[in-house]
Each structure stands twice: as structure tokens, then as C-alpha cells.
Amino acid sequence: MKYGYYPGCSLERNAYAYHQSAMAVAEPLGIDFIEVEDWNCCGATEYITIDLLPAYALVSRNLAIAAKQEQNGNGNQLVAPCSACFLNLKKADHYMSESPELSEQVNQALAAGDLNYEPGSVTVRHLLDIIVTDIGFNNIESKVTKPLTNLRIAPYYGCLMVRPANIESFDNQEYPNSLDKLMKSLGAQVVDYPLKAHCCGGHMTQISENVALGLIQRLLKNAVDYDADAIATVCPMCQLNLDAYQDAVNKRYGTNYRLPILYFTQLMGIAFGMPPTELGFGKEIVDAKPVLDKIERGRLENE
Amino acid sequence: MVTASPTVRAQTFLEEVVAATPGSDPHLQDCIQCGTCGGSCPSGADMDHTPRALFAMIGAGMKDQVLRSNTPWYCVSCYFCMVRCPQEVHITDIMYTLKRMAIKNGLYKESTTPSAAGFSETFIDYVENYGRSFEFGLATRYHLRYHPVKAVEMATGMGFDMYRKGRMDITPTRIKNLNQLKAILDKAKEIGGTE
Numbered sequence: 288m289k290y291g292y293y294p295g296c297s298l299e300r301n302a303y304a305y306h307q308s309a310m311a312v313a314e315p316l317g318i319d320f321i322e323v324e325d326w327n328c329c330g331a332t333e334y335i336t337i338d339l340l341p342a343y344a345l346v347s348r349n350l351a352i353a354a355k356q357e358q359n360g361n362g363n364q365l366v367a368p369c370s371a372c373f374l375n376l377k378k379a380d381h382y383m384s385e386s387p388e389l390s391e392q393v394n395q396a397l398a399a400g401d402l403n404y405e406p407g408s409v410t411v412r413h414l415l416d417i418i419v420t421d422i423g424f425n426n427i428e429s430k431v432t433k434p435l436t437n438l439r440i441a442p443y444y445g446c447l448m449v450r451p452a453n454i455e456s457f458d459n460q461e462y463p464n465s466l467d468k469l470m471k472s473l474g475a476q477v478v479d480y481p482l483k484a485h486c487c488g489g490h491m492t493q494i495s496e497n498v499a500l501g502l503i504q505r506l507l508k509n510a511v512d513y514d515a516d517a518i519a520t521v522c523p524m525c526q527l528n529l530d531a532y533q534d535a536v537n538k539r540y541g542t543n544y545r546l547p548i549l550y551f552t553q554l555m556g557i558a559f560g561m562p563p564t565e566l567g568f569g570k571e572i573v574d575a576k577p578v579l580d581k582i583e584r585g586r587l588e589n590e
Numbered sequence: 591m592v593t594a595s596p597t598v599r600a601q602t603f604l605e606e607v608v609a610a611t612p613g614s615d616p617h618l619q620d621c622i623q624c625g626t627c628g629g630s631c632p633s634g635a636d637m638d639h640t641p642r643a644l645f646a647m648i649g650a651g652m653k654d655q656v657l658r659s660n661t662p663w664y665c666v667s668c669y670f671c672m673v674r675c676p677q678e679v680h681i682t683d684i685m686y687t688l689k690r691m692a693i694k695n696g697l698y699k700e701s702t703t704p705s706a707a708g709f710s711e712t713f714i715d716y717v718e719n720y721g722r723s724f725e726f727g728l729a730t731r732y733h734l735r736y737h738p739v740k741a742v743e744m745a746t747g748m749g750f751d752m753y754r755k756g757r758m759d760i761t762p763t764r765i766k767n768l769n770q771l772k773a774i775l776d777k778a779k780e781i782g783g784t785e
Contacts, residue, residue, distance in 0.1 A: 296722045296723040299722070299759075299763060300725075300756075300757060300758060300759050301725060301752065301757045301758065302757075303756070303757070325765050325766045325767050326765070327717070327721040327722065327765050327771055328717045328721065328722050328723045330714070330717065331713065331723065332667050332710075333709070333710040333713035333714055333717075334710075334713075334714050334717065335686050335690075336686060336689045336690065336693075336707070336710040337690065337693060337707075337710050337711060337714055338690065338778075338779065339610070339612065339687075339690060340778040340779070340781055340782065341775045341778040341779055343612070343778075344774050344775060344777075344778035345717070345771075345774075345775065345778075348770075348771060348774055381613075382612040382613045385613050385614045386612065386613055386614055389612055389613075392778075392781050393778070395777065395781055396774050396775070396777040396778035396781060397774055398777070399773040399774050399776065399777035400767075400770035400771065400773050400774040401770070402770075402774070446666075446667070446668040446669055446670070447667075447669070450668070450669035450670070450672065450673055451669035451672040451673065451680075451682060452669070452672045452673045452675070452678065453613070453672065453678065453680060460673045461670075461673055461674075485632060485668070485670075486632045486666045486668035486670070488666055489666050489667055489668070490709065491633070491664075491666050493709050493729075493732065494663065494664075494703060494705070494706045494709060495636070495664065495703065497636075498633050498636050498664060498666075502632055502633070502666070531748050531751065531752060532748070534747075534748070535748070569755075570755050570756060570757055571755075572748075572751050572752075572755065
């Protein structure tokens with residue numbers, strides 16, 4: 288299956304493990320990603336804070352290029368692994384469809400770069416959506432050679448993949464479960480914890496560390512309270528906040544969390560029998576080795 | 591039957607906010623003051639006013655007080671309130687609108703979070719000049735300007751960890767067709783948006 292692919296800035300470096308593992312698992316699943324040529328930043332949550340029309344024009348340059356790339360096939364479906372990029376792309380398309388005035392103005396701006404975007408001509412989808420919906424759990428299960436037996440995974444959805452309410456979502460917007468099912472199909476034990484779709488704080492670490500660390504601490508505590516061995520994420524921002532700020536949380540709250548924060552695609556790759564080095568393991572700040580060891584022990588016990 | 595007055599009245603603050611928010615209708619005028627938004631907000635406790643209170647203030651035309659509030663700046667953009675709002679008010683989108691208005695008239699400087707706008711400005715400056723975001727440049731420039739002590743902490747602590755793990759570039763990446771992007775953004779700024 289062919290899809291357009293919008294990696295987003297984080298996947299270039301900070302979340303390279305996500306990109307690497309997504310590409311690794313795409314192959315056995317028969318997914319063919321065609322990167323949007325010369326894509327630009329989606330603006331994150333920052334451009335829309337400063338200026339409205341340029342923010343929509345910035346996002347729409349990517350949509351316009353994706354729509355032009357005919358080889359995308361499959362109804363011009365554009366996949367974004369980052370939840371923030373996903374929502375920005377999807378929201379621009381949605382509001383342009385809803386508001387002809389906005390669409391006209393964005394297109395006036397795009398015309399200055401010889402581009403044009405017809406709202407609705409690209410369907411924006413999150414990476415998790417195409418994996419659970421288009422590939423399906425049975426198909427995924429059939430690829431598992433090294434089940435994640437005994438591993439207690441806390442699936443973490445964050446915010447932007449399943450919300451907001453005025454835009455159609457592939458999963459429940461308050462209490463989603465697609466990632467739970469995916470982890471189960473990899474043989475893992477799924478931790479059902481109340482905060483699984485609550486906020487990691489987004490850019491708040493930079494605005495008010497006090498607020499951000501409080502949110503991160505609540506999530507870590509909640510997952511640990513339910514005996515999670517690791518958290519599975521679907522977004523580079525969530526991964527960064529929960530992983531790189533874990534030490535700051537421990538210092539501030541006198542805790543001792545050592546909870547590895549992994550991309551769901553990394554866990555898929557392990558279950559498919561791929562070597563950790565090809566899945567970006569080792570790039571995490573909180574060492575994931577205890578997780579890998581536990582998977583190995585579980586495998587030996589079951590042999 | 592009452593006939594419409596021929597005099598053109600000035601736009602109310604509420605109408606101004608609605609007009610500056612994308613989409614066909616953000617339903618702000620439909621707010622029934624139930625408070626579900628504030629009750630669902632993960633950072634509500636740190637806000638000057640709950641979203642509910644802020645919307646009442648918008649209705650009352652308290653423009654300066656609203657734009658001086660730290661509420662939009664403490665919004666973490668999680669959209670939980672939007673899922674739960676019984677009136678389907680586009681709360682998060684409205685928070686972004688209020689941030690843009692507060693920057694435009696400078697009142698954000700009087701909030702308890704005056705550096706938040708600086709973070710967004712620094713971020714978009716890199717995007718406009720390279721086409722991609724640049725974490726290292728953003729973190730150093732923003733923190734050196736607003737929180738110098740924090741900048742040193744970041745460089746020696748988390749920032750160093752990220753660099754050591756190969757997760758941070760120290761030079762920015764530039765897209766190939768930057769001129770095209772600049773032309774698009776310049777044109778968008780010239781048009782000026784839906785406000």
C-alpha cells in the first residue's frame with residue numbers, strides 16, 4: 288500500500304528512532320512511504336500563536352505538494368507520525384473545507400509560490416491509524432515472531448492524535464483503545480490506566496516548567512501505579528517530555544522513576560524479531576535495556 | 591416587528607474574537623457557563639481565569655482584562671475541553687485567537703507569562719528562515735534571552751544528554767525551495783488573514 292509521508296522536523300533528529308522504526312516495520316507490512324518532497328515545518332503550536340493566515344499557508348504548502356505527487360496513489364493519503372504535525376495538516380484541510388474565504392486566501396498565498404491546494408484532495412492520517420485500520424491486527428499478529436510476553440506496556444495516546452471534537456477521529460476522543468489492541472496483538476500485557484489520553488504538557492516545559500513537570504509527574508506516577516514496565520508513545524513531543532524530563536521530575540518530586548518511553552513502532556519491530564539497533568534503541572534518555580531483557584526472559588520462559 | 595437600525599454599530603469584542611477564529615463558527619456565543627472546560631483543564635489551576643470565566647468576560651466586553659490574562663498562555667492545547675463542551679465551543683482555537691490579539695496590542699507583556707510569546711516568535715523565526723524548526727537554536731536563543739540561568743542548566747544537563755544521544759543537531763536544516771516558502775508567507779502576511 289502506498290502512502291504519502293510527512294515526517295516532520297522532530298523525526299529528522301530528536302525522534303529519529305520513531306522514523307527509523309516506522310520505516311523498519313513498514314517493509315514487512317507492505318507499506319510504501321513516499322516522502323513529501325522538500326516539505327517544511329508544520330508550525331507546531333507556535334505559528335498559529337503569532338499569525339493566522341501565514342500559519343495556514345505554511346501547513347498548506349505541504350498539502351499542496353503532497354496533492355501534486357501523483358505517485359502517492361491510494362487516494363492521496365498522507366501519513367504523519369507526529370501527532371502535532373498530523374493535527375496541523377488535518378486541521379488546515381478541515382477549516383479550509385469549512386470556510387471558502389480561508390481557502391481562497393490560503394490559495395492566494397500559495398499562488399505566490401505557484402502552488403494550489405483544493406481542500407479535501409489529501410486525506411491526512413496518523414501513522415497509528417493506518418497500522419491498526421488498514422493493516423489490521425490479524426495481519427500484524429501474523430508477523431510476530433518474538434511476542435512481548437510478560438511485558439507490561441502502558442499505551443499513551445496524548446492529545447492531538449484523537450482530538451479535537453469537531454474533527455473526525457479514528458478512535459475514541461477521551462478514552463481511546465487502538466494502541467491497547469495493537470500492543471495486545473504483539474503479545475504484551477496492556478496496562479489500562481486512567482491518564483492514557485491526558486496531556487504531556489506540550490511546549491509548556493519551555494513556558495512554565497512548574498506546570499509541565501506536574502503534568503509529566505502525574506502521567507509517570509499513574510503508569511507506575513499500574514505496574515507498567517514501559518510507556519508506548521505515538522508522538523515525538525510526548526516521548527521527549529516523558530523521557531528527557533524524567534530526571535527533572537525525579538529531582539523536583541523526590542521520586543525515582545526509571546520508566547522507558549518507547550515509540551509503538553519500536554515495540555512492533557522487536558515483536559517482529561528485528562534487532563534493537565535497527566529500531567533506534569539506545570537513543571532514549573531513560574535506558575530501555577531492562578525492557579529488552581524482560582522480553583528476552585519472557586521468551587526463554589515460554590520456550 | 592422591530593426594524594433594523596440603519597446606524598452601523600461597532601463590532602463587540604465577542605464578535606471580534608469570533609471573526610478572528612478559523613472555521614465557519616467557533617460557537618463562542620453559545621457558551622452556557624457550565625464550567626466543564628475548566629473542570630477538564632489540566633493546567634486550569636494555574637490560570638488567572640478559568641476558560642468559563644474568560645468567556646463571560648469576553649461577553650462583557652472586558653477586552654483589556656481578557657488580553658492581559660495568563661489563561662491562553664497556560665493552555666496546553668490538549669483539546670480536552672473541546673471534547674467535553676456541551677455547546678461545542680472551539681475553546682482551544684479561541685485561546686490561540688486570544689494569544690494573537692494579546693501579541694498584536696502588546697497586552698501579553700502584562701500577563702504573568704510575558705516570555706511565552708517570545709518562545710513562539712523565536713520558533714517561527716527559524717521556520718521562516720530555514721523552512722524547518724531548529725531545536726538547539728530555539729532553546730539557546732530563547733533561554734539566553736528570557737532565562738539565562740536556565741540556559742546554562744539546559745546546556746549542561748538535558749541539552750547535553752540530547753546531544754550525546756545524537757538527538758540534537760547544532761546546525762539548522764534548510765529546505766531546498768526556501769524562496770518559494772518565503773514568497774508564500776510574505777503574500778499571506780500581505781493579505782493579512784481573516785481578521
